Amino acid sequence: FTAYLRLGIHHIVTGWDHLLFLAALALGAVTLRDFFKLIAIFTAAHSLTVTLSALNWVRLPPWFVEPVIALSIVFIAVENLVAPRRAGTRARDVV
Numbered sequence: 001f002t003a004y005l006r007l008g009i010h011h012i013v014t015g016w017d018h019l020l021f022l023a024a025l026a027l028g029a030v031t032l033r034d035f036f037k038l039i040a041i042f043t044a045a046h047s048l049t050v051t052l053s054a055l056n057w058v059r060l061p062p063w064f065v066e067p068v069i070a071l072s073i074v075f076i077a078v079e080n081l082v083a084p085r086r087a088g089t090r091a092r093d094v095v
Contacts, residue, residue, distance in 0.1 A: 005033060005093075008047065008050075017069050017073065018046070020041060020073050021069075021073050022038075024076040024077045025038045025039070026043065027077075027080050028079070
């Protein structure tokens with residue numbers, strides 16, 4: 001478990017796409033509690049997708065996944081600019 005935990009932390013901290021997405025979420029967080037909640041949700045969702053992929057239950061080609069990751073970062077950033085009040089709501093938690 002410890003080895004996988006270290007690998008997971010390394011994966012998130014060294015991935016620029018992860019850091020950009022978390023930065024976009026952080027800019028929209030209203031409170032520190034909201035920020036940590038968003039990080040926890042992101043980590044749980046990402047862990048689920050990585051696990052499904054590692055178990056070979058879900059396979060998506062990189063040519064599809066990589067642009068979707070980039071689009072999600074842009075989506076959250078634009079949402080922060082266009083609808084900043086939505087950032088602290090439950091609707092954002094689902095994104």
